[in-house]
Amino acid sequence: MTWNVFFAYLVLLSLISHTRGAPAADVSSSVAGRTIPLRRRGPPSDLDVYQRGQIAKYQRDSVLARYSGGQRPSRRSTGDNLLVDQSYDSGYYGSLAIGTPSVSFDVFLDTGSSDLWVAGTSCGSVCNGIPVYDPSISSSFKNTSQPFHVTYAQGEASGYIATETIEMAGFSVFNQGFAVVNDMSSGFLSTPTSGLLGLAWEPLASTQEMPLWQTLASSGAWDFPLFAVQLTRYTNDTQAQPLEPGGVLNMGYTNGSLFTGSIEYIDMTSQPTFWQVPLTSVTVQGVSIPIGTNVAAAIDTGTSNIGAPSDVIKAIYEQIPNSKAASGSWAGYYQFPCSTSVTVTFSFGGSTWAMAPADFSYTTIGSQQCIGTFFESSQSNPSWILGDSFLKNVYTVFRYDPPAVGFAALSEVAIAENGINGAAVPSATIGSATAAVTGNAASTTLQFAPAWIGLSLLFSFLHTSLV
Ligand SMILES: *[C@@H]1O[C@H](CO)[C@@H](O)[C@H](O)[C@H]1NC(C)=O
Ligand SMILES: *[C@@H]1O[C@H](CO)[C@@H](O)[C@H](O)[C@H]1NC(C)=O
Ligand SMILES: *[C@@H]1O[C@H](CO)[C@@H](O)[C@H](O)[C@H]1NC(C)=O
Secondary structure, three states: OHHHHHHHHHHOOOOOOOOOOOOOOOOEEEEEEOOOOOHHHHHHOHOOOHHHHHHHHHHHHHHHHHOOOOOOOOOOOOOOEEEEEEEEEEEEEEEEOOOOOOOEEEEEEOOOOEEEEEEOOOOOOOOOOOEOOOHHHHHHOEEEEEEEEEOOOOEEEEEEEEEEEEEEEEEEEEEEEEEEEEEOOOOOOOOOEEEEEEEHHHHHOOOOOOOOOHHHHHOOOOOOOOEEEEEOOOOOOOOOOEEEEEEEEOOOOOOOOOEEEEEEEEEEEOOOOOOEEEEEEEOOOOOOEHHHHHHEEEEEOOOOEEOOHHHHHHHHHOOOOOEEEOOHHHHOOOOEEEOOOOEEEEEOOOOOOOOOOOHHHHEEEEEOOOEEEEEEOOOOOEEEEEEEEHHHOOOEEEEEEOOOEEEEEOOOHOOOOOOOOOOOOOOOOOOOOEEEEHHHHHOOOOOOOOOOOOOHHHHHHHHHOOO
């Protein structure tokens, strides 16, 4: 998840030697003081009884949604949420609104975790400068009084679990479980973001609440049971500002203007937790890299870089003359001559998807040396994490039913949205065609709901952080 945020923090503040200990997570690993974005839970085979129960429930719900006409909302819809690219592709956030009356918040989109949380008024000095959620002014706030604690590889957040009315991209979900955070590792968030929207599957949720997207997909609120993401590239734009237009999150449909050709769907081979698909081949400069068999890759908008086993990383850089393992705070990464244009491709059994050379270079160190985007994540599970460096190159679809990840080639229209200088940073787009469902319950009700939220509030955050 906030690997990218953490990174932006490191880079921007030049805290190059800053070290954060590996957390007491179920799975964790540390490469020379730089922790790897492992998630809390083990592989699907480690699912406990609760998780298996959740999957059984998901399967039942989706069958009901498909076959029981009376259970699904009579009116379905689609929605869009315009994203912001923060710190030269380090992180992508969107907006949602919480409470009654609703107040908007910026949250990182993270397809690598499953909790929605925002900082609350009870948060101490670690939240200074962060817009916080105030439960005392919301009539729809309900406290479950259950403690919340989530541990990511690069930090922690804790607070309590509540339910609220959450609006996003024109949808309202009543009684949606989420967490109000009152403590977190310092540097975890910075203005204007107030929290994180987990877009992976329920079994990964620390709150044990069904994620917002899954509530919408399983209730049949969407025209199609999927969401899709287009992410912009500003990393190689020397005029780029810290906040730039970041692309879009499409909910309930795919926008045919943003891709060409067909969408290649890769079915998820295990019970869904992460958005995890089999990776079948990788090439560097046209040369095939031995990656082994039964390789799983997590498709993770919340990670800026690409994690892979260390032997694979070594093989990748063997194709790049004068590259070498980086040291010190960059241990786990490699450096290479910036003058080398490196093209990497990925295949999931069908089409081959190329990553732009601009995305291979993560940052520069010294005058001629660049740090590549690949980092060693041997001990994580899945061992491959395909983050934004790759995802900027494709239109990515996250399909609920049947569970799959889809990739399509970006259209000229989408490509033209990269690196536009002077472009206005999008304001919150909550949408106008609002469909509403009730979370955490088998029954779903559809109603019309007001679609307008505190956009001016968001504007002021954006302006503040641009100054
Ligand atoms: C919600 O419950 C938790 C746990 O009892 C408590 O610490 C917190 O203050 C409560 N929040 C509000 C707004 O009442
Ligand atoms: C699809 O994407 C294009 C390009 O960003 C945008 O102009 C258009 O409004 C989008 N269409 C819908 C239905 O969202
Ligand atoms: C940035 O990288 C993309 C992809 O390689 C390329 O098409 C574009 O021209 C580059 N932009 C600049 C300003 O170099």
